[in-house]
Amino acid sequence: MRPPNRWPLHPYPIHGEAMTSWLGRIAACYSMNARNLLTSTAVGNGTSRPDLDLDPPKELLTELSLRTGVPSETLSRMNMAGWIPWLLDTLEPEEAAFNTYVNEFSIFLKPGIRPPRIVPGWRAWIPKIPYPRACPQCLDDPAREGLYLLWQLPLLLSCPDHGCLLEYCAGVPGEYFVWRTEDPLPRPASEAVREMDRRTGQAINDGSVALPRRTVHAGIWFRLLRTIIDELSCPLSLWGARKTAIESMWDACGEPARGGLAKWQALEELPRNKQGSLLTGTAHIIQALQEGALPGYGTSSDLFLPEPERLVDPGTRPQPKTAAKLSGLELVKEALDRALEDARHNPETAQALLGFATYGRTDTATLDTLTQRMVDLGIPAEYLSHKLLGQPSTAHKISDG
Ligand SMILES: [Zn+2]
Known part of the structure; x- marks a missing residue:
């Protein structure tokens, strides 16, 4: 394979330029037209002018790339075939x-x-x-x-x-x-x-x-x-x-x-x-x-068309779900929230909750930890005594001092 013979003058293609335009500008540097340039340097093998902008042979693009140093990917966008499939599906004549x-x-x-x-x-x-x-x-x-x-x-x-x-x-x-x-x-x-x-x-x-x-x-x-x-x-x-x-x-x-x-x-x-x-x-x-x-x-x-405007009634607020619409898990969470709120003011509820939370536990360390967690939830410590578990009625007596 012979080494590429680089054309000494070759303006770079403008982004979007047609192949015939670029070759014409190169040829003008040598005071000739594109056809004479290609023939005199044995490039293109007689490719016709319309073909240059439509679908030039791959060998021609390779040759031009060697002559100018412009990547063949850039050259392939300078003809219609390079716009398949964006602009057109095919250059082949197809009935459908x-x-x-x-x-x-x-x-x-x-x-x-x-x-x-x-x-x-x-x-x-x-x-x-x-x-x-x-x-x-x-x-x-x-x-x-x-x-x-x-x-x-x-x-x-x-x-x-x-x-x-x-x-x-x-x-x-x-x-x-x-x-x-x-x-x-x-x-x-x-x-x-x-x-x-x-x-x-x-x-x-x-x-x-x-x-x-x-x-x-x-x-x-x-x-x-x-x-x-x-x-x-x-x-x-x-x-x-x-x-x-x-x-x-x-x-x-x-x-x-x-x-x-x-x-x-x-x-x-x-x-x-x-x-x-x-x-x-x-x-x-x-x-x-x-x-x-x-x-x-x-x-x-x-x-x-622009997106349709979505009108929102400024007075509408999200409504709490009715019991019928709540899931099982939501029902449990809601009941717990209510019990916690009551336990913050009611020693008997607080002690009952502690009994629920510590059910089956007997070791003192675990009972202390669970009690502290309930204190952290805002239940007064004086309402809670795991020592009195099983004697809820006495819980309020603690608070009474
Ligand atoms: Zn313009």
Whole structure:
């Protein structure tokens, strides 16, 4: 095995960066593009550019690790295969893949209302046609001048850190890069979109998302989101009495009802404007659910609602249990407590208790010890005499002096 030939210049990958972006930045150090870099150094064996971000061969990752010193575990998170099973179950085209992923949960529509679908070649979140996007504010920061892997997916509308919309672009910073819009950048996202994407950012970075009821694993968050998108892709007739409310929601967020779909299609197969509409609708319907403006009938809708307030009547105090509700042990303890209380004032009760406690004992040391324990419980010593046991009637005579 030949020794690794380390590339002299190799900027470290940014956390979350896509493989193509990182290789483009390395190649720019040598005034070439990523393809030329890989070919000229015989790395990658002709791996195509889309494969680099999807599922590059393990040998390529090993080779890149040797060339740069970046651990292969870090490199494996820079492509979609590294996000299995959090973001998606598999990259293999499986007939049941769609139903497995999208029908595990229900949020707005009752379970079973959405018909099962077969979507050939479907892979969760991975668009049929990729639309590269980037955050203008991230790219203004020299420390973050790379393209993030998950910016490529119809999963985020805005940058979770900056709250501005992700914008369509081409190329890789350092290599060749242009924005695909004439609009002044950055453009702010709506509050509902920022909140949805803040949670998605939390899922990506922390591995979990804090929802009002409980914290859920990132994998659950991605599936909840994809489920809501599918619910919104269904015909409005499935929404029953909430049809008008759902139409108002679409109006309020400035998008066409059902995200502009004339018939059901999977998000991943849609053109980018319809993907954007469905994601915007998802953000706004989550906000409507949380604010109580639109109820969810699915089994997981409660996750988005605050815990119900538990009202406690301030006048209510715990009531003593009635005799009927006391257990045998509780009854004995209660009787003993009553006897002890009486013995503190009544010599006859005190002497009777001493007789009970010392029953069967005859040696003086044990009798003295047990007597002292009863004194410790607050019974006057003068009420107690084991010498007089068996003559309770004389006990009070002691106290009389
Ligand atoms: Zn940003």
